[in-house]
Amino acid sequence: MPASVSSASSASAATSGALLRLRDETFDPGNLGAYNLYLLASPTRLQLAAVDVERHKFVLLEEYPLAAGGLDALAAQHDCLGQRGWNAVRLAVTGRGFTLLPAPLFRPGDEEAALRLHHAPSPTETVRHTTHPGLELVNVFAADARQADWLTATHGASGRLLHHTSALLAGLVHQRGAAAPRRLYLNPGPQELTLVVLGQHLEYCNVFSCTTAEDVVYYTILVMQELHLDPDQDEVTVWGELMPDSAIFSLLRTYVRNVRFGPRPGNVQYSYRLNDVFEYRYFDLFSLHFC
The missing domain is CATH 3.30.420.260 (Protein of unknown function DUF3822, C-terminal domain)
Structure with missing residues (x-):
């Protein structure tokens, strides 16, 4: 069940179709270079958060349904999702199409062969990988090709595609301690x-x-x-x-x-606007900050 939307943003959320729309008053859409944008995409929803890089503070948390047009259509209607100029953009995708490999056994170019042991990619999927230096693992995963293409076309070199388990693991390692x-x-x-x-x-x-x-x-x-x-x-x-x-x-x-x-990831601040949300929610989204 979505968390309640603050009264300051209720009208905007209603008109935009947002399930959740919380923004700190310090967030400045005209200065996107001051923020990292984190996105978590499931087949039916998109969660997004923005963190002020200098203050290490989350100042935006939003959630939207993904209709037939997908991420492209939502970005075209959103005031800043599709805008270039963010300091960094990380898009995590959900799904069961992933496998974790010991880093010493992985060779770039072997992604599809490794993933096919667990998941047969469809014609609409692309296969990617990301590394976990702290765990000495490589995450090989399938992602929606349209979402991957959107990330590259819109955000270029500042964009990074991951599987949501990478964000979850990064958050857990950061949270737990040695x-x-x-x-x-x-x-x-x-x-x-x-x-x-x-x-x-x-x-x-x-x-x-x-x-x-x-x-x-x-x-x-x-x-x-x-x-x-x-x-x-x-x-x-x-x-x-x-x-x-x-x-x-x-x-x-x-x-x-x-x-x-569990609590939210530590060593980072959160706008008071996010107090409307249970602290155990959006952990993997917030954990993209540590990827």
Whole structure:
């Protein structure tokens, strides 16, 4: 369920079709070079955030439905999404079409061969990769070719395409610190559930198709059993699109004793406008700041 929109932006949100539109009064669309733009695209929605580079402060958070025209059509109607001149632009895409490889085993040019072991790219998809130096991993993933082309055509060298698991992992590594215990992390999204087990090293990362609360609990318990985690002892941290009184969270607490919502990424500031949003939401979007 989308968070409530502040009264200052309600009228604008209503006329633009936004699901959420929160902007700090200091955000200046006429000076885009002062900001990084972060985008998270699912098949039906686009989330975007902007951070003031000098102040390390998020000053914009918005969410829109993606209609038939997709990202191109939304950018054409938005006041700054399609404008050039941002300091940096990072676009993360969701989906199950990805694989993580040890960096020493990866050779540029092998992306499609590596991905085909897990996912057969469609004619409308392009295959890309991004690196995780801190984890010594390479993420090979499929992305909508139109979105990739839009990013290149609109933002050129300032644009970077990633899979959303790269953002999630970057945020977790940044959040945890070196001595953090082995733990399971959940990030439910639109029709998907991302699960990560992270200890001293990454042990597990996968995205499942989920449509019900029972699906979420099933895959959570399955992964805990396979990774020898104890639902009665080990803590599970949840981010993403849940409400505290949601059926998913209630059912999770029935089967997992220690479930808690995670905080926003630290070492960065957030405009007071974002106080309208639960802190555990948009974690992977905000974590693009650490990619």
